[in-house]
Amino acid sequence: MTLALVHRHVLTLEAFAAAGGVHPVLVTRFVALGLLDPVAGAGGEPEFPAAQLARLARVQRLHAELPLNYAALGVVLDLLARIDELETEVRRLAGR
Numbered sequence: 558m559t560l561a562l563v564h565r566h567v568l569t570l571e572a573f574a575a576a577g578g579v580h581p582v583l584v585t586r587f588v589a590l591g592l593l594d595p596v597a598g599a600g601g602e603p604e605f606p607a608a609q610l611a612r613l614a615r616v617q618r619l620h621a622e623l624p625l626n627y628a629a630l631g632v633v634l635d636l637l638a639r640i641d642e643l644e645t646e647v648r649r650l651a652g653r
Contacts, residue, residue: 567604577613592616
């Protein structure tokens with residue numbers, strides 16, 4: 558029997574905030590608003606997949622560029638994700 562070892566690259570709250578250039582309290586606020594999705598760490602503390610750094614950067618960029626509060630950005634992020642899905646589907650169907 559062969560076991561595949563999967564390395565989950567996750568960051569603690571403090572490491573994630575430092576890597577994203579924000580304060581940990583702001584990260585906690587983003588989690589409460591549903592803008593970031595942490596995973597439960599071994600001790601139950603939140604950990605953040607490294608891929609969430611791109612989402613953090615997108616939240617920061619959209620907040621700086623649009624006259625929207627952080628709560629409204631959740632809707633914008635959902636719409637952008639849906640647009641990405643639809644564009645992928647259109648490309649897939651066009652390639653048939």
